[in-house]
Amino acid sequence: MLLRRRALTGPVLLLLFLCVCYMSWNRSKPQSGSQRGSAESLLDTRRLISALESAHKDAQRPPLHHRAVVLIGQLPVWDTEVQLYQQVLxxxxxxxxxxxxxxxRSFLWMQPGKQVNGWSLLLCLSSAEQSCLRRISFSLLQQDHMVNLIPGLVKAFSDAGGGFCHFLTLSQQTGVSVSEAELPMRPRSCGSTSWKRLLYKDRSSPVDVLSPALVAMVNVYVLVTSVSPLTAFLHDVGVVVQSQQRQGRPLKIRDFLLQQLGASDSHQALRQLKEVLGEVLQAASNSEMLEATPRCLLCFQLLTFTLLFRGSISPVIVQVDTKLNFSSLSNTTFDRQITRDQILEDVLHFLLAPPTYLSSAAQVGSCRGTRPICLSQGHFLFLQRFLQQLQTPFPFHLLYPRISSSSSSAPLSLSELQQQIVFLLQKDRAEDVNISTNKEPASSKQGSVCVDPHLRQIYTEPPLALTPPFSPRIKEYSAQVTFDTVLVRIRPKPVSSTCKVHLDEQQGPRLANYPVGLGTSRIRILVTGGSQQHLVVMAIYTIHVLREGRPILPMLGDHVMCSFLQDCSLLVQPSLPCGLQPYAMSPSPVKTCSSGRAPGRWVVPCLSCSDNRTCDWREVAWQPDGCYHPLVKRPLLQDCMTDRKVLFIGDSTNRGMMYFLMERLNSSLEDWGKAHNTLIYQNLNKGRSQVSYSYYPQFWMERSQRPAFREVLLQLLDRSGPLVNSNLTVLVVGGVQWLKTKHLKTIQEVLDRKSLRNVLVVVKSLGMGFHLPMDGIRSLTLTEVQALFRQNLEIISTAEKLGFEVIDTLSITMGRHKEFLQGRCACHFHEVEKLPNSKPQDDSQFRTKEPRTGLTESGLTSSSPARDLDQVKQSSPPTYHVRGPVNQVYSEVLLSRLCPRFED
Known part of the structure; x- marks a missing residue:
């Protein structure tokens, strides 16, 4: 068979040239065994650096497409860590x-003698780590395979029992002289340690100079890129927990030491920190366990070291994790996720940008000679990547190998070559070795100018599955949450630190809780630039969050009736049962309720009262005890309201009842607005009825400048006049939680003064709201909510003593407090929607439904039926509809109290 001659490619020739040069350097060494001159050795290393840099420039460019496999384990695809890997890669x-x-993934399975193709990067996230260690044969990996695990290192720092590190126990078994007593680490550093208590122990350090200010626990994050030779980098951000602090905070390690110790001592402390970490890593890498581990050229491992400073500049390692650990950071502010994502993104850019590939034909064999030393292809790639990482301005700083300029007559090992490369680069930069061996990113001359107005990520709790998946270039998203999700905490993170983010408005917060009402809520994120006094909106991101209603299971067969007073997630009355309870149906009551505050409960048909998911929530109804609130039909309502004037004073919940009355009375709602002043409507009921409204309290004004309740009431009475002193004049007062008994006494005094003592006063009592932990507005604790119920009883009692009618809206809303609609207070149970060209409403949309139990007018239903599109009239002007099943119930109670003799 004839041998075919193959032309050598550029990279191959360069490698052969490198080998020849390196052989000649070593052959020119004196054979006497005397130490080679340091200057000559460094000169040889400098030539090697030049050769490596030339090889990098001339190297074959990477293929157009590489495959990265990310094993996410149990994490959802919308998790920010998963999204980060996908976006960066x-x-x-x-x-x-x-x-x-x-x-x-069958293409990940490896067998001896079988070529492994189809991927170049494998990332095993924490919950998939054990799967990777079981299935991936690291000894069969090719030199261009990169995996984020070094199995030997994971094993070395695993718990061998009682928290003892495995590499230490193995060393003791094999007789190697390595023990925890000889290392700067505490016993049981590889187990779950309650290390926070160590912060408060007496400070003691028999050797080092004490620094009373330096008492802290510091998590540092180490990237190991090789164990043979040991190569490790330290990220410049750590998590610091100082004494008397519950939560940690992410800080640059250098800045923290500088703040605590000053310039001179901080350099020494940083050097000590690196030596401690390097000593432990070297001990682990020298163990028999790692020496027997098959070498993976591009595998890497992230480690978390928890260091304890107790008055000494020399720390002690108290815990080692083989994954990133941010447990000391606050979860509510998203510091855990943000710091984690920042480090992971830095790792990807540090290791992958820009990658260098050699031709598959570049095979370099052994070199011949008396001292046959030659860089193999693997060593060549290793040193090339090492040099590239040192020359890249990233927040990773060389931890190991230590810097050295010494040399010997013996051929230099790979580790010694690394040390001399570092020494020469450091010498060229003329920087202090204690600060860094990498360049610091140059600060932008543009200062605080926002040049990249995009978001890096949107962090939410609970995590939102955004559609489409988040990308900095996409500005509009939608997400869907379950009925039980009533609150979303959100913190956007900008790409550039010179850009600021605000929620909803230019002066809005950067982190906030959002109540998620039923239906669709909108969250706006503003990316701004400029000064605090002159903010400029540069980009707007919008998230539309759709919250599902209660699950509905139609009753197709046998069912039971269940009732409930309050939800178990918010015990307003601790002495009463919560959740669904069996309800024994009694014959329909024959008498109407004598008051709007008649006690009652919600009733709903279910398959089982032990599971609220088996109910038909379309049929839920408010059932007063022993009586019923009659439903007033529209013709009767119009007769009842003839020549009457209804005055409303209160907040937006009171205004919702007013608009419901107007829609029922006029068969449509043609005028609507979120008014915060005084309104008068005279075109109702064909001009036979009048409704007026004044907003109170005016919470947006400074407390000292707000008009008093008496002043607002007098203004409303004057503008609504002339008024008659009878029940033809109705005053409806109330709101969420501002009403006090003093307001009721003020009403009586003002009406007496105005000679209107005989007008009908209807008090809307307190309602649920402000019970969610919100930012920027008051939030009630559970104790305060329970006190609210007692306050409500006082209001009802005082109103009845004064002869006022009362509607107990707190009892109606507390069982369905999760069914609030839009608004930050979580107190709105109504919403006005625009219905363009729709037909006026008929009574069927406000009827009392008849569930299968035979329940008729004994209970008011709270469903808003879907509209028939066939009813649309193209010629009709736009109208509005007040939707909200809970508001509908207590508004119908209001109508029944206004027209007690007009029931059907």
């Missing part, structure tokens, strides 16, 4: 494949 031209575990 796609930006770096990787084809990203998501999967749960290694067992579900």
């Amino acid at each position: 796609q930006q770096m031209d990787y084809e990203v494949q998501m999967s749960r575990y290694a067992e579900t």
Whole structure:
């Protein structure tokens, strides 16, 4: 068979040239065994650096597409960590494949003698880590395979029992002289340690100079890129927990030490920190366990070291985790996720940008000679990547190997070459070795100018599955949440620190809780630039959050009736039962309720009272005890309201009842607005009825400048006149939680003064709201909510003593407090929607439904039926509809009290 001659490619020739040069350097060494001159050795290393840099420039460019496999385990695809990997890798031209575990991807399975193709990067997230360790044969990996695990290192720092590190126990078994007593680490550092208590122990350090200010626990994050030779980098951000602090905070390690110790001592403390970490890593890498581990050229491992400073500049390691640990950071402010994502993104850019590839034909064999030393292809790639990482301005700083300029007559090892490369680069930069061996990113000359007005990520709790998946370039998203999700905490993070983010408005917060009402809520995120006095909106992101209603299970067969007073998630009355309870149906009551405050409960048909998901919530009805509130039909309502004037004073919940009355009375609602002043409507009931409204309290004004209740009431009476002193004049007063007994006494005094003592006064009592932990507005604790119920009883008692009618809206709303609609207070149970060209409403939309139990007018239903599109009239002007089943119930109670003799 004839041998075919193959032309050598540029990279191959360069590698051969490098080998020849390196051989000649070593052959020129004196054979006497005397130490080679340091200057000559460094000169050789400088030539090696030049050769590596030339090889990098001339290296074959990477293929157009690389495949990255991300095993996410149990994490959802919308988790911010998963999204981060996908976005960053796609930006770096990787084809990203998501999967749960290694067992579900056959191309990851490796067998001896079988070529492994189809991927170049494998990322095993925490919950998939064990799957990777089981299925991936690291000894069969090719030199261009990169995996975020070093199995030997994971094993070395695993718990061998009682928290003892595995590499230490193995060293003791093999007789190697390594023990925890000889290392700067505490016993049981590889187990779950309650290390916070160590902060408060007596400070003691027999060797080092004490620094009373330096008492802290610091989590530092180490990236190990090789164990043979040991190569590790330290991220410049750590998590610091100082004494008397419950939560940690992310800080640059150098800045923290500088603040605590000053310039001179902080350099020494940083050097001590690196030496402590390097000593422990070297001990672990020298263990028999790691020496026997098959070498993976591009595998890497992230480690978390928890360091204890107790008055000494030399820390002690108290815990080692083989994954990132941010447990000391606050979860409510998203500091955990933000710091984690920042470090993970830095890791990807540090290791992958820009990657260098050699031709598959570049095979370099052993070099011949008396001292046959040659860089193999693997060592060549290793040193090339190492040099590239040192020259890249990233927040990773060399931790190991330590810097050295010494040399010997023996051939330099790979580790010694690393040390000399670092020494020469550091010498060229003329920077202090204690600060960094990497360049610090140059600060922008543009100062605080926002040049990249995009979001890096949107953090939410609970996590929102955004559609489409988040991308900095996409500005509008939708998300869907379940009925039980009533609150979303959100914190957007900008790409550039010079840009600011605000929620909803230019002066809005950067982190906030949002109540999520039924239906669709809108969250706006503003990315701004400029000064605090002259903010400029540069980008707007919008999230539309759709919250589902209660689950509905139609009753197709046998069912039971269930009742409830309050929800178990908010016990307003601790002495009473919560949730669904069996309800024994009694014959329909024959008498109407004598008061709007008649006690009652909600009643709903279900398959089982032990599971609220088995109910038909379309049939839920308010059932007063022993009586019923009659439903007033529209013709009777119009007769009842003839020549009457109804005056409303209160907040937006009171205004919702007013608009409901107007729609029922006029068969349509043609005028609507979120008024915060005085309104008068005279075109109701064909001009035979009048409704007026004044907003109170005017909470947006300074307390000292707000008009008093008496003043607002007098103004409303005057503008609504002339008024007659009879029940033809109705005053409806109330709101969410501002009403006090003093307001009722003021009403009586003002009406007496105006000679209107005989007008009908209807008090809308307190309602549910402000019970969610909100930012910027008051939020009630559970104790305060329970006190609200007692206050409500006082209001009802005082109103009845004064001869006023009362509607107990707190009892009606507390069982369905989760069914609030839009608004930050979580107190609105009504919403006005525009119905363009729709037909006026008929009575069927406000009827009392008849569930299958035979319940008729004994209970008011609270469903808003869907509209028939066939009823649309193209010629009709736009009208509005007040929707909200809970508001509908207590508004119908109001109508029944206004017209007690007009029931059907």
